Amino acid sequence: MRSEVLFIGGRSGVGKSTAALALHDLLVAADVRHAVIEGDLLDLAHPAPHVEHPDVHLAERNLATMWSGFRGLGHRRLVYTNTVSVLEHRRLAAAMGDDPLVTAVLLRADDRTTADRLARRAGGALPQAQLAHSTRTAGRLDAASPDTVTRVDTAGLTPAQVAAQLASITGRLPG
Known part of the structure; x- marks a missing residue:
């Protein structure tokens, strides 16, 4: 059985x-075997590995190792989150080593929605520099993501509603 991966950026x-x-919960309820990997953590270090070692793609290396472990246990579905995964989904899929079926989804939200969520996460006031960076990133991701990347607006949606849309988009996961 060919592996499947959903990249969420x-x-x-x-x-x-x-x-x-929320998608994990939906899949568990449907008894769908899967793994979830938070890609932002695969190369989170100081100093940043990509700065000291620009030729080393540590996130890809770590993804390959982790996916090999999951695959060895019989998993064939992966949900992978990372800010820029929609721009790097081909390289990331190649790192998985088993030619997976790929679905890439770019989540979007307006500045007000994003600012509210970031402030809640920070437990208070949101530094304007952080919101400005998020806004620039949103523009870059939207402009640089190929047309094959599905865009989903999350403003006004609950996590369960977004998860249901993600499941529906793949066409292979229950939704």
Whole structure:
């Protein structure tokens, strides 16, 4: 059975991780075997590995290792979240090593929605520099993502509603 991967990308505060957890719950309820990997953590270090070692793609290396472990246990479905995964989905899929069926989704939300979510996550006031960075990232992701990447607006949706849309988009997961 060929593996399947759903790459979920988007700006900070758009709801990638929350939607992935809601999708996890949906899949568990349907007894669908799967794994969830939070890609932002695969190369989170100081100093940043990509700065000190620009030729080393640590996130891809770590994804390959983790997916090999899941695949060895019989998993064939992966939900992967990372801000820029929609721009790097071909390289990330190649790192999985088993030619997966790929679905890439860019989550989007307006600045007000994103600012509210980021402020809640921060437990208070949101630094304007953080919102400005998130806004720039949103523009870059939307402009640079190919037409094959599905765009989903998350403003006004609950995590469960976003998860249901993600499941429906793949056409292979219950939704």
